[in-house]
Amino acid sequence: MTVTAVSRCLTLLEFLAGQSEPVEISELAGVLDMPVSAVHRLLSTLTGHGWVIQDPGSQKYALSLRMCTLAFRNLDARKVPDVVQTVLERLAAETREYCRLAILEGQELVWVARAQGAVNGLKYDPDMGQEIVLHATANGKAWLATLPEEEALGIAYSKGFGGDRRLGPNSARNVDELRVRLAETRERGFATSVEEAEAGTAAIAVPFRANPDSNARIAGTISVAGPLVRITPERWEELARALHRAAAELTEIWSLRSRQRHVSRQALAAVT
CATH class of the missing domain: 3.30.450.40 (GAF domain)
Known part of the structure; x- marks a missing residue:
């Protein structure tokens, strides 16, 4: 994964962390200033690793609890x-x-x-x-x-x-x-x-x-x-x-x- 892709992933995660409700992929594409298809590839990777979840009904995306779990694990350590x-x-x-x-x-x-x-x-x-x-x-x-x-x-x-x-x-x-x-x-x-x-x-x-x-x-x-x-x-x-x-x-x-x-x-x- 390139440095640019890593940066975009982090930007996406930071944006989702501030949202109380799942977000449309089109809105995420606007935030990242990227085509929807490219954002979809990022989301697929993050979903596959458990960082992001997709609502089966609305098809919108939200941050999973994985980041919270890792944060608490680090504090406990x-x-x-x-x-x-x-x-x-x-x-x-x-x-x-x-x-x-x-x-x-x-x-x-x-x-x-x-x-x-x-x-x-x-x-x-x-x-x-x-x-x-x-x-x-x-x-x-x-x-x-x-x-x-x-x-x-x-x-x-x-x-x-x-x-x-x-x-x-x-x-x-x-x-x-x-x-x-x-x-x-x-x-x-x-x-x-x-x-x-x-x-x-x-x-x-x-x-x-x-x-x-x-x-x-x-x-x-x-x-x-x-x-x-x-x-x-x-x-x-x-x-x-x-x-x-x-x-x-x-x-x-x-x-x-x-x-x-x-x-x-x-x-x-x-x-x-």
């Missing part, structure tokens, strides 16, 4: 759910808000775990499949603020500001605005997002490291989010303290996991 869920649930119970954890993958943050702490009134419960827009989210700014300024701004600029994303009314519109917000994040010691990623919501976030060394790489971020009427500036310091405690726990857990993996590799090498 990393022991991510086990090591973070207890910390997240404790944080959610303490803050009485929605808490999430994201892991750093290259120049992207990816949601991997969540816990709902709100027990009554308005509940914030966003889709875990949403992209983490770095310049508009508390999690994104919490990570970017740990980088040298030019590197952070370069990453954010490369991903664009606004575009066709449906962001909140207060999201940064350019590099200069983001520079100011990252400086504020460094000064405060935590990141905020007030109607930046989404209208009517606010969030607080901090990063956690792979080990307790202050120069250790950032492993991910952890956040508390909820309706704007509850995540008010008066609560920021209180929520930030809770987040820093949880981040310290996660850093210890990540460090332990790294040591365990190192010991396991040494033991395996000794046997072989």
Whole structure:
């Protein structure tokens, strides 16, 4: 399979991942800017490998659950759910808000775990499949603020500001605005997002490291989010303290996991 064909397959899978209902082949051909016959060949291959399913009645196509299964298998292999869920649930119970954890993958943050702490009134419960827009989210700014300024701004600029994303009314519109917000994040010691990623919501976030060394790489971020009427500036310091405690726990857990993996590799090498 050529690089172009692989790219088209990935584009097709990404498009189907965002659809709640099966899609006509003609619509997929429009998305890929390809003839229907060529798209049909791609779909036949993906269907044969179990990535896509075709509705027998409508003949429309949808993503199978194979990708979800592989994603959960990968998380289980990393022991991510086990090591973070207890910390997240404790944080959610303490803050009485929605808490999430994201892991750093290259120049992207990816949601991997969540816990709902709100027990009554308005509940914030966003889709875990949403992209983490770095310049508009508390999690994104919490990570970017740990980088040298030019590197952070370069990453954010490369991903664009606004575009066709449906962001909140207060999201940064350019590099200069983001520079100011990252400086504020460094000064405060935590990141905020007030109607930046989404209208009517606010969030607080901090990063956690792979080990307790202050120069250790950032492993991910952890956040508390909820309706704007509850995540008010008066609560920021209180929520930030809770987040820093949880981040310290996660850093210890990540460090332990790294040591365990190192010991396991040494033991395996000794046997072989």
